[in-house]
Amino acid sequence: MPELPEVQTVITGLKKTVLKKTFAKATIYAPRVARFQIKSIEKGIKGKTILQITRRGKNILFELSGNHTLLAHLGMTGHMFYYSKKKAKDKHDAAIFRFKDGGELHFHDTRKFGKLILSNGKSDSLPTEKLGPEPLEITLPEFIKLFHSKKRMVKPALLDQTILAGLGNIYADEALFEAKIHPQRITDRLSNEKLKALHSAIRKILQRAIKTGGSSVANYVDVEGKPGHFQIYHKVYGKTGHACPRCGTKIKRIVVGQRSSHFCPRCQKL
DNA sequence: AGCTCTTCCTGAAAGC
DNA sequence: TGCTTTCAGGAAGAGC
Numbered sequence: 644m645p646e647l648p649e650v651q652t653v654i655t656g657l658k659k660t661v662l663k664k665t666f667a668k669a670t671i672y673a674p675r676v677a678r679f680q681i682k683s684i685e686k687g688i689k690g691k692t693i694l695q696i697t698r699r700g701k702n703i704l705f706e707l708s709g710n711h712t713l714l715a716h717l718g719m720t721g722h723m724f725y726y727s728k729k730k731a732k733d734k735h736d737a738a739i740f741r742f743k744d745g746g747e748l749h750f751h752d753t754r755k756f757g758k759l760i761l762s763n764g765k766s767d768s769l770p771t772e773k774l775g776p777e778p779l780e781i782t783l784p785e786f787i788k789l790f791h792s793k794k795r796m797v798k799p800a801l802l803d804q805t806i807l808a809g810l811g812n813i814y815a816d817e818a819l820f821e822a823k824i825h826p827q828r829i830t831d832r833l834s835n836e837k838l839k840a841l842h843s844a845i846r847k848i849l850q851r852a853i854k855t856g857g858s859s860v861a862n863y864v865d866v867e868g869k870p871g872h873f874q875i876y877h878k879v880y881g882k883t884g885h886a887c888p889r890c891g892t893k894i895k896r897i898v899v900g901q902r903s904s905h906f907c908p909r910c911q912k913l
Numbered sequence: 914a915g916c917t918c919t920t921c922c923t924g925a926a927a928g929c
Numbered sequence: 930t931g932c933t934t935t936c937a938g939g940a941a942g943a944g945c
Contacts, residue, residue, distance in 0.1 A: 644937085644938065644939080645939095646939095701939080716939085716940090717939095718938090718939060718940080719937080719938055719939060719940095754937095754938090756938080756939060757939095758939095758940090770940095802939085804939085804940080811938080811939070812937095812938065812939090901938090902937095902938070902939095903937080903938085
């Protein structure tokens with residue numbers, strides 16, 4: 644499940660492979676991934692050159708010539724695969740982009756939760772407008788202010804992209820464990836000290852994950868086919884019943900806001 | 914404002 | 930063994 648570090652890793656791969664290339668043809672195979680804007684994307688992208696590739700939250704932004712932006716969201720199971728030569732369509736390819744030089748970029752998405760949106764320059768037409776700050780850019784005072792301004796359980800707050808953009812279920816659980824905060828604690832009642840711990844835990848965990856190239860939990864593979872290695876560092880996510888690496892207590896799994904939450908009941912008290 | 918539930922989708926894993 | 934059910938989760942929308 645691609646979260647901020649995985650998306651960042653994909654972007655690194657994309658920069659190595661498709662930056663500066665010009666689209667010759669785009670074919671959408673999964674209409675819902677393109678929000679049924681099949682023709683406008685297929686036509687709109689033709690002849691455009693990829694000038695820059697950036698990230699906003701979990702979104703990949705291709706800045707194109709002609710002031711267009713192509714947004715790609717990997718959803719749950721999205722992958723970007725680059726081939727230097729023509730490659731047959733896979734069963735789960737949601738879209739295939741062919742470049743003038745013969746290379747191909749396949750947007751592979753088994754569950755079709757991904758998203759492709761082409762904007763004709765107006766950035767306010769992209770959903771990235773609604774996103775909260777970047778977790779690696781927000782300062783501690785801003786972070787404290789933000790969480791004290793909300794009155795909700797901290798775990799769902801961390802997953803809410805309009806509050807903070809980029810965290811998913813894995814890194815949210817890992818960050819809460821690191822900061823020793825129970826997932827059901829209410830944001831405005833967390834002390835400055837706790838929020839400081841959370842702020843630095845998020846930074847630490849994301850930066851380490853980016854450094855190691857993303858997580859492998861869901862068979863994550865980067866653009867060139869190399870798996871990430873962060874899974875070896877997961878301390879609580881998917882570790883129900885395992886011993887807490889800090890105190891040995893069994894890791895517990897509960898459901899918070901319709902999402903599974905893994906935590907140590909001794910280290911993370913309510 | 915914020916909670917819960919539902920929907921989308923497929924494959925893996927658990928249950929019988 | 931093999932079929933059936935459940936589960937997983939990012940995001941959006943409905944209803945309370």
